[in-house]
Amino acid sequence: MSEQSPLDLAEGDPFGPHNLPYGVFTTPAEPERRRIGVRIGRYVLDAGAAAVALGSPYAALLDRPGLNPLLAAGRTTWRDVRRALTGWVTVPAHRAAVEPLLHPLDAVTLHLPYEVADYVDFYASEHHATNVGRIFRPDGEPLTPNWKHLPIGYHGRAGTVVVSGTEVVRPRGQRKAPTDPAPVFGPSVKLDIEAEVGFLVGTPTPQGSPVPLADFPEHVFGLSLLNDWSARDIQAWEYVPLGPFLGKSFATSVSAWVTPLEALAAARTAPPARDVPPLPYLDDSEEEEPGGFDIRISVAVNGHTVAEPPFATMYWTAAQQLAHMTVNGASLRTGDLFGSGTVSGPELHQRGSLLELTWNGRDPLDLPTGKRTFLEDGDTVTLTAWAPGPDGTRVGLGEVTGRITPSR
Incomplete structure (x- = not known):
């Protein structure tokens, strides 16, 4: 009997010829x-x-x-x-x-399979944004007035995008609780994760040339899972009035595998219904191809699944994010990476951050390795995902994993 070839895959292998990341x-x-x-x-x-x-x-x-x-x-x-x-x-x-x-x-x-040119991160899940608003603004409207008119985002640090498996050193910085008389300096005590999908730009554009919605597949090569590590205490003290900075820039982990957009044709899906009509450059109601992706993500802490965020629930699509990111004439460069923002669904088990899962530490997670509100040194976080493929197959996305090490 001849030896089986590595190319003879088991039926249903999510990394079969229909995938090829x-x-x-x-x-x-x-x-x-x-x-x-x-x-x-x-x-x-x-x-x-x-x-x-x-x-x-x-x-x-x-x-x-x-x-x-x-x-x-x-x-x-x-x-x-x-x-x-x-x-x-x-x-x-x-x-x-x-x-x-x-x-x-x-x-x-x-x-890391590509050289990152620029890194932008968005805030595109209505469920995540609503949860965060309720946590930090309990007496006000959870969504800011601009949220349903444009994909909110910030520019991150390309030089600290790291490949899956890279250890994450606990960041240090200023933090100040509302009741503290003055800020203190030290290791973050509210280290968090954000389960996201990152989109990788291939074809560049000249400065001054916005990218319309229909041109999304001409410029985006593929996607990967992404973990936007976040120091919530550092972020809370620094983000007014200009937004995230040191609370985010210490590390962003991405998968070692980039799944081509073409492999995800069967996973395209319509985004959720929008109750505020977008401006024309963001209006995707007449686009031939639906802008969403049906990607099922799982989040595990120390091997224990804590959440299963559904990417199909994202309010703003990647095509809209790209259109907004360039509408002012900002150019694209080969290797630009933009993150979707935290993926969260309407149910408790679908929340893509510990901030939401524990409601800012109020409701600890009961894990086999002990209770968790935010990450402790030695914790390992792993994101995995799959999407529907052709003829009933599944398309596997490469995992993203990272272990927290003590502050230096």
């Missing part, structure tokens, strides 16, 4: 040589080596240490490369060339 990896034999990889089941295909072995015209894009040249190549090339990769892992005639270039996933080291 991109990453960057190194091997123990060549730890300094970064290569573009494509995940297939529990293996990573050396995409550049496969392109060279098969005489592909895309070798110049795939035999690289990072994704940025492929990102910049544009949508037509993204489609052509994906079509070629699909053939390499499904056509039997290619197996002899491809199989030696497959590396077991647990035998490689994964790296």
